Amino acid sequence: MRTSAIGDVTHVVPLVRTLQAASPSTRLTWVVGKLEQKLVGDLPGVEFIPFDKGKGREGMRAVREALAGRRFDALLHMQVALRSNLLSLAVKADRRIGYDRARSKDLHGLFVNERIEARTGEHVLDAMASFIEPLGLAQTEVRWDIPVPADAHAWAAEQLPGETPTLLVSPMSSHTVRNWRVERYAAVIDHAMARGMRVALVGGPSPAERALADQILAAVKHAPLDLTGKDTLKRFMALLGRSQMILTPDSGPMHMANAAGVKVLGLHAASNPNRSGPYSDRRWCVDRYDAAARKFLGKPASEIAWGTKIEKPGVMDLVEVPDMVERLEACAGFLALPLGR
Incomplete structure (x- = not known):
């Protein structure tokens, strides 16, 4: 059971792959959010039970009805929020494996009968991977x-034809304090386009994302391709397949890009990239988390609890345009992209 969010659901996919490789005959059922199912719901060999969070009790009742009369050998209860704890009662299982006490909250311990090993200093993906350790x-x-799917690839090819080196810019996190300033996004977009990169602005259909995109478009000297609100989760994955880099704060698109093998120019100050940054390769991120800890909490990051979020107004101002331009140029050099002068 892991219902949300997009990034965390992405972190669960390797666990599914590991279970399938280790025990091909094991039947896997995943209780997942309705939105998140649109990203992972076609993983082969997995039954999906969608949970519509927006429907409240009705959504929980739908999950109970889907699981009525069934019993499982083990439940991997990978979410600690009270709503998820209550939802877990729909799953009848002999073994109910949950988080260790330090990472539990909202009465999580009352809904499990086993716990993963207590650890600190690990990436969120590794924490989720540890749920299979009690299974040996x-x-x-x-x-x-x-x-x-093929139709998503076809759509992406229409938007991003040819082989031009491409930077995607996904500017918005659901935690808005993690977002960068409009003029700073615009400055990096202008730099990339001046170097001969194709830049596409991407994002969901929400009014907030549309508004942010419009502000960025008004601030740039050279307009990027605007795909805001036009892609779906699968279309976005297809766009990633035609891109080399993405500029984004700590967000679901960051982790989707990492899963697709795209280099992430990550913006980090409010959150620790070693815990929640792109799992596979954090070399191209700008990390100002320690500076944020010193400025807003009065101590270095090494002296605050692992996983502390420093979501303070102005925290992302610690990431400056030259920082990100330097990482973009370093990444372009690493990838040997054929850019102009």
Whole structure:
């Protein structure tokens, strides 16, 4: 059971792949959010039970009805929020494996009868991978291979034809304090386009994302391709397949990009990239988390609790345009992209 959010659901996919490789005959059922199912719901060999969070009790009742009369050998209860704890009662299982006491909250311990090992200093993906350790397994390989349908690939090819080096800019996090300033996004977009990169602005259909995109478009000197609100989760995965880099704060698109093998120019100050940054390669991120801890909490990051979020107004101002331009140029050099002067 992991219902949300997009990034965390992405982190669960390697666990599914590990279970399937270790025990091909095991039947897997995943209780997942309705939105998140649109990203992972076509993973082969997995039954999905969608949970519509927006429907409240009705959504929970739908999950109970879907699981009525069934019993499982084990429940991996990978979410600690009270709503998820209550939802877990729909799953009848002999073994109910949950988080260790330090990472539990909202009475999580009352809904499990086993716990994963207590650890700190690990990435969120590794924490989720540890849920299979009580089953006698270990995740030694991280593999996603999230399916992308042919129609999504065809749509992406229409938007991003040819082989031009491409930067996607996904500017908005659901935690808005993690977002960068409009003029700073615009400055990096202008730099990339001046160097000969194709830049596409991407985002969901919400009014807030549309408004942010419009502000960025008004601030740039050279307009990027505007795909805001036009893609779906699968279309976005297909766009990633035609791109080399993405500029984004800590957000679901960051982790989707990492799963697709795209280099992430990550913006980090409010959150620790070593815990929640792109799992596979954080070299291209700008990390100002320690500076944020010193400025807003009065101590270095090494002296605050692992996983502390420093979501203070102005925290992202610690990431400056030259920082990100330097990372973009370093990444372009690493990828040997054929850019102009």
